[in-house]
Ligand SMILES: [Zn+2]
C-alpha cells in the first residue's frame with residue numbers, strides 16, 4: 001500500500017516560508033493498493049496538486065474519495081479537483097450522512113453561485129455519492145471500516161485493510177476523557193482508557209501499520225482548547241501506544257505552528273514513546289512525503305454492520321431533563337434547529353414519567369437533579385418491565401469527567417456523557433452520533 005501526503009495542515013491553508021517542510025495545504029492523502037485501487041482521504045486544498053498529477057497521467061481515472069466531515073479544510077479542494085471535470089472519469093464519494101445530512105446537498109452548497117462559478121451539476125465525471133454511518137464495506141479488495149470521531153461536526157474516521165496492512169485515518173478527533181493527567185509527561189503506556197468511547201477509538205486503531213492522527217495541539221495548548229474537537233499530539237501517541245500500532249503520523253498541523261515548532265512537537269512525542277517503553281515509530285506528516293507500507297501483521301477489525309446510511313429520516317423525539325432552565329433552553333434550541341422534537345423535564349421524577357410515556361429516541365439527563373439523580377433515573381429505566389424502555393439510550397449531562405464517575409455511570413447503564421461546558425455544535429454532532437449508532441447493539445457493551 002502506497003501513501004502520499006498532499007495536504008497535512010489543519011483548519012486553514014498556511015503557505016509561506018515557515019511551513020515549507022511540512023507543508024501549508026489542508027487535509028488530503030492519496031492511497032494506492034497493490035491491485036491499483038485509488039482512495040483519496042479528504043479533499044482539502046492539497047487535493048489541487050493531486051488532481052493535477054492525476055490529470056497529467058492522461059488515462060481515465062477511477063477513484064474513491066472519502067471525506068471525514070465537511071468542514072472547509074476538508075472539502076475546499078473539491079471544486080478545484082480536476083479529475084471531477086473530465087468525462088471519462090468515475091468517482092465514488094463518501095462522507096458521514098443520515099438524519100437529514102446529505103453529502104451531495106452539502107457539496108452543492110459550497111458550489112452555489114455566491115461562492116463558486118461552476119455548479120456541482122456541471123462536473124463532467126460520473127459521480128456517485130454515498131452517505132455513510134459507522135460500519136464496514138468492501139471496495140474491490142479493500143475493506144473499509146468507519147467509526148465516528150469526537151468533533152463538533154458529524155465526522156468519520158476510515159480504516160483501510162488491504163495488501164496485508166491496515167491504515168487508519170483519524171483526522172479531527174478529540175479524546176473523550178484523557179486517561180492520563182495533562183501534567184504527565186510519561187504517557188499512558190499500556191494503560192487502557194477509562195472512557196468506553198476512547199476504548200472504541202483504541203480498538204479502531206488496533207494493530208495498524210500506520211495511524212494518521214489529528215495532532216493539532218500540544219498539551220499546553222490543549223488546556224485552552226478543550227471542546228474544540230482536536231487531539232493534542234501527546235494523546236495521539238497514547239492512543240497509538242494503547243492500540244499497539246506500528247507507526248504514527250502526526251497530522252492536521254496547527255496553522256500557526258511553523259516547521260521548527262512541528263520538529264519540537266515530534267521530539268517530545270518520541271520522548272513520550274521512549275518513557276512509556278513503547279516501540280511506536282512517530283513522524284510528522286509532510287506534504288509530498290511518500291510511504292510504502294510493506295506487508296504487516298494483517299490486523300483486521302471485527303466485522304460491523306454495513307456502513308450505508310439508511311435513506312429517509314423520520315422526526316425524532318429527544319427528552320432533555322435538567323433543573324437548570326438555561327441548559328434546557330440551550331439544548332432545545334440546538335436540537336430543534338436540526339429538526340428534532342424536544343420534550344423536557346425539570347427533575348428526575350418527571351424525566352422518568354416522560355420517558356415511559358414518550359419513549360424518546362434519546363434522553364439527555366442532568367446528573368445532579370433534585371429528588372432522583374440522572375444515574376438513578378437510568379437505573380430505573382434499565383429495570384423497567386417494558387423492553388423498549390429498558391433499551392432507551394441515555395446520555396448524562398455532567399460537569400464531572402473523572403474516571404471514577406465515568407465508570408459508575410457506565411455501570412448503571414449510561415450510554416455516554418455530555419460534559420459541561422459544551423458548545424451547541426458539539427451537542428448537535430454527538431446527538432447525531434448517538435442516534436445513528438443506537439441500533440448496532442453498542443449499548444450492550
Ligand atoms: Zn479539520
Ligand SMILES: [Zn+2]
Nearest residue numbers: 069071151172
Ligand atoms: Zn473539523
